[in-house]
Amino acid sequence: MPNSPLHDWDLAPREAIALQKRLAGQVEREDRLDPVGRIAGVDIGFEQDGAITRAAVVVLAWPPGAEGEFEPTTLEIVEQVVHREPTRMPYVPGLLSFREVPAALAAFERLEVRPELVMVDGQGIAHPRRIGVASHLGLWLDLPTIGVAKSRLCGRHREPGPARGDWTPLVDGPDDEVIGAVLRSRVKVKPIFVSPGHRLTLPTALDWVIRCLGRTKLPEPTRLADRLASRRGR
DNA sequence: GCGACAG
DNA sequence: ATCTTGTCGC
Numbered sequence: 741m742p743n744s745p746l747h748d749w750d751l752a753p754r755e756a757i758a759l760q761k762r763l764a765g766q767v768e769r770e771d772r773l774d775p776v777g778r779i780a781g782v783d784i785g786f787e788q789d790g791a792i793t794r795a796a797v798v799v800l801a802w803p804p805g806a807e808g809e810f811e812p813t814t815l816e817i818v819e820q821v822v823h824r825e826p827t828r829m830p831y832v833p834g835l836l837s838f839r840e841v842p843a844a845l846a847a848f849e850r851l852e853v854r855p856e857l858v859m860v861d862g863q864g865i866a867h868p869r870r871i872g873v874a875s876h877l878g879l880w881l882d883l884p885t886i887g888v889a890k891s892r893l894c895g896r897h898r899e900p901g902p903a904r905g906d907w908t909p910l911v912d913g914p915d916d917e918v919i920g921a922v923l924r925s926r927v928k929v930k931p932i933f934v935s936p937g938h939r940l941t942l943p944t945a946l947d948w949v950i951r952c953l954g955r956t957k958l959p960e961p962t963r964l965a966d967r968l969a970s971r972r973g974r
Numbered sequence: 975g976c977g978a979c980a981g
Numbered sequence: 982a983t984c985t986t987g988t989c990g991c
Contacts, residue, residue: 784981786982831982833979840981862980872980893980933980970982 756835764871772939773884776802780855781961784840785969793827795843796968799855815960823847837876859961863887864937866920878938885937886945888962900924900931926957
């Protein structure tokens with residue numbers, strides 16, 4: 741226990757926040773990605789009243805076999821991993837990464853292939869201290885990451901247009917800093933919140949999310965990881 | 975003091 | 982996040 745390699749994740753809120761402030765300065769907001777051949781989706785689910793954490797990672801091949809507008813129908817699954825472990829931290833708004841990243845890292849360690857891009861279920865820099873779970877994970881994996889959340893954590897925004905692909909900027913702070921985008925990924929459905937995680941800009945993040953949209957609200961990477969982590973998927 | 979609050 | 986039946990629509 742005292743020698744657990746992930747011991748440094750078990751922090752009191754006080755220390756966790758201090759760590760986030762230090763790490764936030766290491767999050768890269770410029771594009772720095774290698775040619776994309778594989779895209780991974782990550783999500784965490786729970787079992788037994790939250791006692792067990794399930795981390796799921798799904799790796800898809802890019803480009804898809806038959807790419808159509810908003811329909812990458814042939815995004816082939818290259819590999820998928822599910823890792824289970826005891827839950828170590830409770831959910832605290834703003835400190836989600838300390839609860840989910842350890843399990844996600846363990847799942848990645850079991851992966852045989854390495855993706856060039858990762859989509860995470862949660863916020864990237866659209867976070868009070870600009871380091872949401874997607875940014876934190878990207879920092880640890882040293883990979884470009886994108887935050888794809890189903891709801892807002894912080895920031896202000898106007899309602900995006902009704903058409904698929906319409907989006908409005910998510911801004912925060914007294915200076916209206918742009919921290920993400922509110923994207924209408926499907927007609928007549930609540931928009932999703934896209935934000936850069938690590939090593940890429942908002943335009944690039946939006947571009948990839950839109951390119952990975954199928955007929956559902958969530959882009960294929962996180963949609964498939966969602967299924968796996970939630971137990972549903974086959 | 976009063977809301978808001980990823981998963 | 983998770984607990985859950987039916988129901989509307991392509």
